Amino acid sequence: MSEVMAPMQGAHSDGLVEIEALPPLGQIALRCEFSDDYRAKLTGLLGLGFPEPLKATAEGERALLWMSPDELLLLLPYDEVPGMLARLEETFPNWILLAADVSDMRAHFRLRGPHLRDVLSKITPADMAPGAFAPGDLRRSRLAQVAAGFWLRGPEEAQVFVFRSVADYAFRAMSVAAEPGGEVGFHPA
Amino acid sequence: MSTRLAKGGRFTDRSKQIGFTFNGKRFTGFAGDTLASALLANDQMLLGRSFKYHRPRGLVASGAEEPNALVGLGQGARFEPDQRATTTELFDGLVADSQNHWPSLEFDVGEVNAALARFLPAGFYYKTFLWPRAFWKHLYEPVIRQSAGLGKAPHPEVRDADRYEHFHAHVDLLIVGGGVAGLQAAKAAGAAGAQVLLIEQGAHWGGRVPVDGGSIDGMAPEDWVTKTVAELEAMDNVRLRLRCMGAGVYDHGYALGYERVTDHKPGARGPRHRLWRIRCKQILAATGAIERPLSFAGNDVPGVMLASALRDYVVNYGVSAGDRTVVVTNNDDGYRTAIALKQAGLDVPAILDARPLGGGALMGEARALGIRVEPGRGIAKVLGGKRVTGVATCLQAGEGAVLEEIPCDAVAMSGGWSPVVHLWSHCGGKLAWDEAGAFFRPDPSRAPTGADGAPFVSVAGAANGAFHLSDTLAEAEKAAVAAAEALGHKASEAAPQAEATKEAPLAPVWLMPQGAHAGLRMKAFLDYQNDVKVSDVQLAAREGYESVEHTKRYTTLGMATDQGKLSNINGLAVLSDALGTPVPQVGTTTFRPPYTPISFGAIAGEARGEIFQPLRRTPMHDWHESNNAAWEPVGHWRRPYCYPRPGETKHDAVKREIKSTRQSLGILDASTLGKILVKGPDAGRFLDMMYTNMMSTLPVGKCRYGLMCSENGFLMDDGVVVRLSEDSWLCHTTSGGADHVHAHMEDWLQCEWWDWKVLTTNLTEQYAQIAVVGPNARNLLEKLGGMDVSKETLPFMQWADGTLADTPVRVYRISFSGELSYEIAVPANRGRAFWGKLLEAGAEWNITPYGTEALHVMRAEKGFIMIGDESDGTVIPQDLGLSWAISKKKEDFLGKRAQAREDMARGDRWQLVGLETLDGTVLPDGAYAIAPGRNANGQRNVQGRVTSTYWSPTLEKGIAMGLVKHGPERMGEVLAFTAEDQDPTDEKPSVVEARIVSPVFYDPEGEKQNV
Amino acid sequence: MLSLHCPCCGIDAAEIELAPGGEAHLKREGPGSSDADFETYLFTRDNPRGVVLERWRHAYGCGKWFLAARDSVTMEVYGTYAAQTHSPPQEILDRIARRHPDRAQSA
Incomplete structure (x- = not known):
């Protein structure tokens, strides 16, 4: 057993969508004003575009999520x-910015498959229609x-994250929603 | 007798036979049958017994409005009571049993109630069982419980074998009802570009029109339905759902759909039911109408059915309810049944039309088929007991003098049609009385309104009282276009051309004959399931029940599982007549969701078994589980209460854990403690407002115990606050309090002091936190190595970052046990491994994991308070001897003003003390200290109560904390506490005596923790 | 079930994504305030039949507090707005006034 274990690491289920728990992932919470000077410094440091509200930007193994x-x-x-x-400390000396290591705080899952939107619609009140969630x-x-x-990474792939204490619950709930026989056929596959 | 006809049946496939069982008898039906049609085909007319009189009951209807044909369906883990046979699709191996009878359906002892009917009028139970009072508990209640309830509940230990789920759908337009109106509306709105969801409760599209006839765009209705469904299926923006009932409409365009996914194919993979949680911008109810029964004596005898139902069974299932059917009607639609029966080769001896001049074109058609039509006539009474054997006819205008007896084995009754207005009404839509049709219809000027203040529900077709086919379609088109335009789509009306026979107006008939004498009125049923008769409603009116809502509850009219779908209009017309008040003034009862009952499974969805509710697990959860932890719920967390070893009771385990910890070394999973990072130039100032004590002056590197109060002044949470750096603090909260405290902080920052420069984040789950406790705690950490944990470098109430056993850690020298103690935070992903390292290295000191109970006992031995034990939302810190933690210097903090209120400052508040029983036993938890005298309710006065009480293995006696009036000034005094299970009104309750002592029972000087 | 537009993140949130926070625009009374003022601040709420100004937190979303002007009878939402204000914006007041002409002065 490795000393570093992500919550539910290795968990995998294969139903209407394939669900897998992701291995440990570096995560930093950043809180600050989204003014131009902060944006410029952050994008410069991270090499990532600053995400629009309700969106994420990604480049290689890095991503910046608008929370x-x-x-x-x-x-x-x-x-x-x-x-x-x-x-970050060097880049923002005495700026009002909170940067905290939260790598161990959330569990991330990857969901893939043509029934993705239907499966998610069983467990979230958020609108999962293509026009509302691209x-x-x-x-x-x-x-x-x-x-x-819920971060939609591709037409049939989402990254879903929850607090680590409920990773087991979330994995089970998603797996139940993805049980074969539960096809809905509401969202276009 | 009822039987399967030689041919016919739109829905049935005669090539596929299906076997099923009813009351243990094996029957066969065809694919496409409902349980009702298959039973009828097997001449099983008697299907149940009524609720009050246990009268024999047969089928009345063919759909969701059926009040009688309720059965217990399935067996064992799939048993469900009160299922409607009319909406149960037949499947191979179906097992059904009739309900509400003993010992058998054919012979029922309770039927004597029917003989006593005249002694069981409306309100009988209310009147009879009031007195004498003593009879209630031992006589009335057991008897009523024995006979109450419809159907039997599933066995409490049996778990439903099926699964259920929810589905959240967001659409522009929800159309409920898949008849021709719903289909046409979906077509129009779909063509305009709206996102449409069309749901139909039954298994077939098209509704009634294919049975009732006419033509649409020159096509037979059935063909038009097939063509239209195909067109809708080709539209990407239209979704169609069969077997999905529109259950309810709620605020802001929220609606529930109840889809029966696999009821008709049990054993199939997939959920049994799916609850659709729909958010839409517009709702169009095309929910059709329900035919009303007529109120004549014996209208509940099996074989008396709604005219439309008889027609449905013949046309849809090829089943006749009887060979000779008398039709009784007050409108033209009833004639359609006579014509359909005649065309199927069955005998219709007479049509009794209550209207003096009879009907219009349909009457002509019937006569042309050779059917005898008797205008101005009605039924005086039905002949037969368990089955219709004939009818006695009379003049509708008279009092029931019999003119003629006509032998028959079925009666088709039609009292006109009532629009299904439920979905319009659920969210506040009002109704208007339609004088001509004698029904309530939606009042478009008083529609349900949505978030924007504009109407969001509309109604079309028969649900709106548009009964003629061309009106139905034209209205549906118009409503759909209006809805699409309200959604911002462009649409143009193009309703199909429809033709159907024009109908003559109906004549309202609320009682047959209109002057029926008391003997007849007592046998004229309004509510079949609850046995409410015309005479009952009239009695209620005479006794002064003027409000329809009161009459409903007094008589139970409309309170059965069918919720008055057949009985409401008839009942309130009778009430209106009895009161001499017009129907619209009497009004209707409230329509509440769901439209028909929905399963508990569908409501629960996925929330059952392992995921009934989320259980929060710490990073070490698996270790606890595999080491036999007994669990304690703390909020949604599961924490080990203790770890019993083989042969140990929980009590033994707790004792062992405490002794090992105090004598050598224990470890506790403290990961659930809340950890909130507060940072920024104004963070110190902010925390000074949040906590009663001063946090801004806490030096970097140090820890301070802090108290948090609400604006009410009451103690809300506590924990150790840590100064991490010049501008950042880490606030520990209670296990249950982290989310709440974080939200509380954000509330003040966002809504009150929004110009303060403070940022917070809840880091609770980032760290696994482990308390290493006991005289050998330092030895263990030194063995692990990596940082200096000596008293000099890391004294009590300080913290340090470093590594231990190659793991990055933050170590806090804090103690909740009174022992030498370190709380170690490690990144949660490393928590499980680090816990293992501690256990391994600590073996030489008999390292002992301990649970929450040992934690509680050890803190009580030290006199430390616990939020939720010593505090209960009415306790201020001053009550708990915590004045030292309340800053006198600060001008303001949350709760300061409240603590200055007179009641908070009064001298005789109950205050914290320790308590020891004189005999060393454990005081009962929550026990009250008795004071002299009694209060106004005759209860003993009290002067204090126990807040925490334990057996202390360290001191080998019971110890307790409590709040006592003037407590701290009364050291050494002995109080009497109520013993367990005492009635406070007892003259001489037994008591337990306890002495007031200091709450610090163990190491009062703090020598052990500060080493 | 209500649906409210969160002005902080732009989502139309369902009621089950929100946490209610009671009446908006309360004026905090701290140390030194009179008993009467303090009582009003802590306990006295109008709870009217009609227009209510209330606090909501987008608890399952962006976590931010916002304020809503809503009709407690019809459930009409006159608008949602930032929590960092002492009264509703003019456009929301106008919308309320159009629906409740008699209330225009007091709103």
Whole structure:
């Protein structure tokens, strides 16, 4: 057993969609004003576009997720977190910015398959129709009874994240929603 | 007798036989049958017994409005009571049993109630069982419980074998009802470009029109339906759903659909039911209409059915309810049944038309087929008991003098049609009385309105009282176009051309004959399931029940599982007549969702078993589980209560855990403690407002215990606050309090002090936190190595970052047990591995994982308070001897003003003390300290209560904390506490005596934790 | 079930994504305030039949508080707006006034 274990690491289920828990992922919570000077410095440091509201930008193994009007979630390789926190410190000396390592706080799952939108619609009240939720969009809402983030990474691929304590619950709830025989045929496959 | 006809049946496939069982008898039906049609085909007319009189009951209807044919369906883990046979699709191996009878359906003991009917009028139960009071508990209640309830509940230990789910759908337009109106509306709105969801409760599209006849665009209705469904299926923006009932309409365009996914094919993979949680901008109800029964004596005898139902069974299933059917009607539509029966080769001895001059063109058609039509006539009474054997006719205008007896084995009754206005009404739509049709219809000037203040529900077709086919379609088209335009689409009307026979007006008939004498009125049923008769409603009116809502509850009219679908209009017309008040003034009862009952499984959805509710797990959860942890719920968290070893009770385990920890070394999974990072130039100022004590002056590197109060002054949460750097603090909260406290902080930052420069984030789940506790705690950490944890470098109430056993850690020297103690935070992904390292390295000191109970006992031994035990939302810190943690210097903090209120400052508040029983036993939890005298309710006065109480293995006696009036000033005094299970009104309750002592029972000088 | 537009992130949130927070625009009374003022601040709520100004938190979404002007009878939403204000914006007041001409002065 590795010393570093992501929640539900190795969990996998294969129903109407394929669901897998992702291995440890570097995550940094960033809270600050989204004014031009902060944007410019952040995009310069991260090499990522600044996401529009309710969207995410991604480049290679890095991504920047718009979480709220003053909060971003930076995704990067797990081992790069201490270095990135140090560089943030250097880049924003005495600026009003909160950067915290939250790599261990959330569990991420990858969902893939043509029934993706139908499966998600069983457990979230958020509108999963193509016109309301397009690749690149990020929606924070409910996954059954817990809070979750839904990031559509491609036409048939989503990254779903929840707090680690409920990773087991979320995995089970998603797996039940994806049980074969539960095809709905509401969203275009 | 009822039987399968030689041919016919739109829905049935005679090439596929299906076997099923009813009351243990094997029958066969065809694919496409409902349970009702298959039973009828097997001459099983008697299907159940009524609720109150246990009268024999047969089928009345063919759809969702059926009040009688309720059965227990399935067996074991799939048993469900009160299922309507008319909406149950037949499948191979179906098992059904009739309900509400004993010992058998054919012979029922309860039928004596029917003989006593005249002694069981409306309100009988209310009047009779009031007195004498003593009879209630031992006589009335057991008897009523025995006979109450319809059907039997599934066995409590049996778990439903099926699964259920929800589905959230967002659409522009929801159309409910897949008859021709719904189909035409979907076509029009779909063509205009709206996102449309069309749902139909039954298994077939087209509704009634294919049975009732006419033509659409020159086509037979059936062909038009097939063509239109194909067109809709080709539209990407239109979704169609059969077997999906529109259950309810709620605020802001929210609606529920109830889809029965696999009821008709049990054993199929997939969920049994799916609850559609629909958010839409517009709703169009095309829900049709329901035929009304006529109120004549014996209208509940099996074989008396709605005229439309008889027609449905013949046309849709090729089943006749009887060979000779008398039709009784007050409108032209009833004639359609006579014509359909005649055309199927069945005998219709007479049509009794209550209208003095009879009907229009359909009457002509019937006469042309050789059917005898008797205008101005009605039924005086039905002959027969368990089955119709004939009818006695009379003048509708008279009092029931019999003119003639006509032998028959079925009666088709038609009292006119009532629009299904439920969905319009659920969210506030009002109704208007239609004098000509004698029904309530939606009043378009008082529509349900949505978030924008504009109407969001419209109604079309028969649901709106548009009964003629061409009106139905034209209206549907118009409503759909209006809805599409309201959604911003361009649409043009193009209703199809329809033809159907024009009907003569109906004559309202609320009682047959109109002057029926009391003997007849007592046998004229309004509500078949609840046995409410015309005479009952009249009695209620005489007794002063003027409001329709009161009459409903008094008589139980419309309170059965069918919710008055057949009985409401007839009942309130009778009430209106009895009161001499016009129907519209009497009004209707409230329509509430769901339209027909929906399963609990559908409501629960996926929330059952392992995922009934989310359980929060710490990073070490799996270890706890595999080491036999007994669990304690803390909010949604599951924390180990203790870890019993083989042969140990929980009590033994707790004792062992405490002793090991106090004597050597224990570890606790404290990951659930809340951890909130607060940062920014104004963070110190902000925390000074949040906490009662001063946090801005806390030096970097130090820890301070803090109290948080609400604006009410009451203690809300507590925990250790840590100064991480010049501008950042980490606030620990209680396990249950993290989310709440974080939300509380954000509330003040966002809504009150929004110009303060403070940023917060909830880091609770980022860290696994482990308390290493006991005299050997330092030895263990030094063995792991990597940082200096000596008293000099890391004294009590300080913290340090470092590594231990190659794991990055933050170590806090804090103690909730009174022992030498370190709380170690590690990144959660490393928590499980680090826990393992501690256990391995600690083996030489008998390292003992302990649970929440040991934690509680050890903190109580030290006199530390616990939020939720010593505090309950009415306790201020001053009550708990915590004045030292309340800053006198600060001008303001949350709760400061409230704590200055007179009631908070009064001297005789109950205050925290320790308690020891004189005999060393454990005080009952929550016990009250008795004071002299009694209060106004005759209860003993009290002067305090127990807040925490435990057996202390360290001190080998019971210890407790409590709040006592003037407590701290009364050290050494002995109080009497109520023993367990005491009635406070007892003259001499037994008591437990306890002495007031200091709440710090163990190491009062704090020498052990500060080493 | 209500649906409210979160002005902070732009989502139309369902009621099950929101947490209610009671009456909006309360004026905090701290130390030094009179008993009467403090009582009003803590306990006295209008709870009217009709127009209500209330606090909501987009708890399952962006986490931000916002304010809503809503009719407690018809459920009509006159608008949602930022929590960092002392009264509703003029356009929302206008919308309320159009629906409730008698209330135009007091709103």
